[in-house]
Amino acid sequence: MTVLYLKRAIQDILQNRFLNFVTIITISLSILIVSSAILFFINAGQIIALWQKGIRIMAYLKPEMAATALPGLTQDIQALDGVDSVRFISRDEALAELKAQMKRQSFLFENLAENPLPDGFEIRMDPSAQTWKNIEAVAARVEAFEPIAEVEYGQRWLGRFSRIFDLFRLAGYAMGGLFFIATVFIVANTIRLIIYSRREELEITRLVGATDRFIKIPFYIEGLIQGALGAICGLAILFFLFVLLSSNVEEGFFSDLFQIRFLSPGVMLPIVLGSALVGWLGCHLSLKQFLKV
Amino acid sequence: MHGSEKDAIIRMFHVYRYYSARKALCDITLEISKNEFVFISGPSGAGKTTLLKLLYLGERVSEGQVLVDGINLARIPRKRIPFLRRKFGIIFQDYKLIPSKSVFENVALVLEAAGMKSSLIQKKVRGVLRLVNLEDKSNSLPPTLSGGEQQRAAVARAVVGDPQIILADEPTGSLDAASAGVILELLKGIHIRGATVIVATHDEALINQIGGRVLLLKEGRLESAAFVEKQYDSSLS
Ligand SMILES: Nc1ncnc2c1ncn2[C@@H]1O[C@H](COP(=O)(O)OP(=O)(O)OP(=O)(O)O)[C@@H](O)[C@H]1O
Ligand SMILES: [Mg+2]
Numbered sequence: 001m002t003v004l005y006l007k008r009a010i011q012d013i014l015q016n017r018f019l020n021f022v023t024i025i026t027i028s029l030s031i032l033i034v035s036s037a038i039l040f041f042i043n044a045g046q047i048i049a050l051w052q053k054g055i056r057i058m059a060y061l062k063p064e065m066a067a068t069a070l071p072g073l074t075q076d077i078q079a080l081d082g083v084d085s086v087r088f089i090s091r092d093e094a095l096a097e098l099k100a101q102m103k104r105q106s107f108l109f110e111n112l113a114e115n116p117l118p119d120g121f122e123i124r125m126d127p128s129a130q131t132w133k134n135i136e137a138v139a140a141r142v143e144a145f146e147p148i149a150e151v152e153y154g155q156r157w158l159g160r161f162s163r164i165f166d167l168f169r170l171a172g173y174a175m176g177g178l179f180f181i182a183t184v185f186i187v188a189n190t191i192r193l194i195i196y197s198r199r200e201e202l203e204i205t206r207l208v209g210a211t212d213r214f215i216k217i218p219f220y221i222e223g224l225i226q227g228a229l230g231a232i233c234g235l236a237i238l239f240f241l242f243v244l245l246s247s248n249v250e251e252g253f254f255s256d257l258f259q260i261r262f263l264s265p266g267v268m269l270p271i272v273l274g275s276a277l278v279g280w281l282g283c284h285l286s287l288k289q290f291l292k293v
Numbered sequence: 294m295h296g297s298e299k300d301a302i303i304r305m306f307h308v309y310r311y312y313s314a315r316k317a318l319c320d321i322t323l324e325i326s327k328n329e330f331v332f333i334s335g336p337s338g339a340g341k342t343t344l345l346k347l348l349y350l351g352e353r354v355s356e357g358q359v360l361v362d363g364i365n366l367a368r369i370p371r372k373r374i375p376f377l378r379r380k381f382g383i384i385f386q387d388y389k390l391i392p393s394k395s396v397f398e399n400v401a402l403v404l405e406a407a408g409m410k411s412s413l414i415q416k417k418v419r420g421v422l423r424l425v426n427l428e429d430k431s432n433s434l435p436p437t438l439s440g441g442e443q444q445r446a447a448v449a450r451a452v453v454g455d456p457q458i459i460l461a462d463e464p465t466g467s468l469d470a471a472s473a474g475v476i477l478e479l480l481k482g483i484h485i486r487g488a489t490v491i492v493a494t495h496d497e498a499l500i501n502q503i504g505g506r507v508l509l510l511k512e513g514r515l516e517s518a519a520f521v522e523k524q525y526d527s528s529l530s
Contacts, residue, residue: 015393063488201391207351208450209379210406211372 009221023190034035057123062149081123082134187282227279231272308357319513333493341493342471382451385464390435440467476503
């Protein structure tokens with residue numbers, strides 16, 4: 001029985017080649033737009049995560065701070081939510097590090113009468129708690145401790161960027177939703193046209209004793225096939241463009257830092273299934289209308 | 294169990310069917326027994342096709358009651374309509390073959406819709422196409438067939454499912470005497486195997502050739518019911 005339905009659905013697609021072709025192309029364009037957005041968000045998200053991993057909070061001490069308060073303060077910071085490790089860096093160590101980093105310009109430091117750097121803590125966040133909210137909260141708490149003069153966490157701009165990025169992502173979801181609805185209607189319309197062009201045949205099929213189910217199932221299969229094929233075409237086009245573009249970008253400045261990757265099967269499968277669902281829904285809409293008559 | 298004259302398979306009580314103001318059928322009351330061979334006769338426009346449509350719910354009555362095999366058609370739920378239709382094998386006056394499907398597929402559709410296994414479908418369809426002499430046209434599309442060939446394809450589709458009731462609307466309208474004879478033999482054969490056969494026709498020669506009860510319709514009214522004996526000389530009409 002299933003084979004029969006499948007056969008009828010495929011026959012139907014072949015009989016209405018042009019309509020089905022146009023529908024599949026339209027679906028694949030929607031999928032192309034939506035999945036290129038997904039591709040962008042996934043890669044951009046990974047770049048941001050990579051940057052965030054390197055983030056540490058520096059807390060500088062007031063110069064007059066007594067050395068005896070040090071262990072207590074270390075413990076207090078360590079006890080904060082989301083803090084992974086706290087390391088005390090004395091001003092001498094800091095100077096040594098700076099000198100090491102700036103070997104070539106070490107003459108700059110040679111005539112220093114006094115070390116201008118403050119003592120400080122290097123605070124690293126627990127990777128699982130490393131969101132911008134947590135980083136900011138920890139920074140604020142540390143800044144509130146009495147002996148702390150100043151807190152710095154490099155790439156503050158990254159936080160702002162990631163917030164903008166979240167906004168983009170929201171817009172992306174909205175766009176995806178709109179495309180979803182639009183595509184449902186496109187499929188609904190094609191199926192409606194197909195039903196209309198075959199109303200006589202469907203009427204005859206009913207007169208010889210076919211149930212609604214018998215008539216409807218091939219259309220549902222058709223919708224599913226249209227959706228899935230559309231998604232596969234869209235993803236294929238995206239992959240083609242991806243290969244074309246990334247072969248040029250690869251040589252650029254990103255290449256050693258970060259490898260841009262195509263969508264994983266774990267992402268593509270839901271896209272194809274989602275698109276098949278769109279086909280099914282579109283079909284459902286027009287069949288509901290058809291069967292009322 | 295067939296052939297009991299008392300055992301009605303179709304009953305109509307005071308049935309009316311209007312098309313806007315026009316009465317296509319007017320106060321029809323009748324009974325048709327199981328395994329009867331009945332003619333519905335009358336001039337063009339008398340309401341023969343309309344009467345048949347009311348039986349398989351191609352149309353609904355405007356007033357009155359129709360019972361088929363004990364089922365009151367006014368009360369039948371939508372979901373059961375396909376099962377009502379499977380009791381009938383219908384030869385439509387305009388054939389109603391699906392133009393985009395081959396003769397074979399058209400005939401097979403009835404059995405597919407009834408959920409029969411495809412190996413069995415193959416066998417049955419081939420058999421019935423042999424019966425109506427259309428084996429060599431089995432892969433042709435209906436629009437490429439002659440009128441008579443289309444009519445025989447329609448007959449094949451009507452009988453392939455071994456229905457309880459055959460409704461034949463002018464089943465020999467497009468046929469020469471020889472082909473018509475083949476169709477009549479077919480209808481008689483299926484009647485002998487227990488089916489009820491209802492033939493709508495204004496062809497009196499056909500009626501005389503077989504014989505049976507004749508319900509005469511005129512302008513939507515049941516004018517008379519008579520029993521016509523089988524006659525061997527069809528020129529008597
Ligand atoms: N769908 C319809 N809409 C309006 N009028 C209709 C419709 N169907 C049938 N009629 C009218 O009902 C009357 C009976 O039609 P019907 O088709 O039953 O006649 P018939 O006896 O089968 O004629 P014929 O021998 O020519 O086939 C006719 O006057 C016809 O015009
Ligand atoms: Mg008629």
